[in-house]
Amino acid sequence: MLRLSKKTDYALMAMKHLASDPRRRAASAREIAESYDIPIELMAKVLTRLVRSGLLVSHQGVHGGYELAQPPAATSVAAVLEAIDGPLTMTACTHGDHECDQFSKCNVRDPLRRIRDRIAAILAECSILEIAADPEPSAPPVRVMSSPAMRRVSAL
Amino acid sequence: MLRLSKKTDYALMAMKHLASDPRRRAASAREIAESYDIPIELMAKVLTRLVRSGLLVSHQGVHGGYELAQPPAATSVAAVLEAIDGPLTMTACTHGDHECDQFSKCNVRDPLRRIRDRIAAILAECSILEIAADPEPSAPPVRVMSSPAMRRVSAL
């Protein structure tokens, strides 16, 4: 659960690809797609969404392709997620739309919104630059918890 | 995106319900379901999973029902998510299974795992007690970012 969509994965791969390219020239959808065994049409669709959201700029024509619209440090992972899958929701009621059957009686709405905000902050603070700087975490590696350990609250 | 499943919502609602009940006695699936307009059979299925994961204990029979297996502070939101939807994954490759077509060439695997770990830490640190203490966040409220703001990295 809390799964990222495949399209989001592809988007992040493409963003990193563009951020890491030393030549800093436009890369075509085909080039990126083939680098990672991604279906070309799907990659193209993803890239188009990134353009529409202003994260990439595109050039049509023979030597066209895609470039980062901003330096890698200026684009957050959150922005990429939003570009592909729309606003970061978590629950049906996160943003206004009272479309959930339990809306009136729900007792976890506010607490969940708080959690959502914390997660959103993490995603907003993580830039493509950080993603591109693969070798070694900049933050101290948080201990991965296995199921039994997660059962109990660690800090509190 | 990053949506919680409805079952997880229901599970959290039930956990909070049980944590908030001053009488501290077993509540039946019916009682919980009716409190929040949740389909009874579905609530029952969710509660059963919570029992199987050791977060609740159940008593069958006429005055049976469900109780928290531990004090509310000892159960994390992460544990509830895992009980309902299995291990917190984010990507297809998060836990061993190399079932993703891009596995061999993927360039964002490690960075994404780092992000996943940070999110898992947040969920592991948030207890049912915190969820039950609805009125007012214990942590300073993180600013909710609207789409345009999220586009740029805030801290970095």
Next chain:
DNA sequence: GAATATCCGACCAATCTGGTCGTATCTTAA
């Protein structure tokens, strides 16, 4: 033994998602 519970698996319909296809349009270069 009747009533009230949990337990468990099968099942279904609707939605979501990954992926495909066809076509239009733009831009460069020969």
Next chain:
DNA sequence: TTAAGATACGACCAGATTGGTCGGATATTC
């Protein structure tokens, strides 16, 4: 001016996931 290489865009499909339902088995109390 024309061909090639590229993005843009919308329609479409099949498979997976999910929310929800149903039927029956088992346990416990009165």
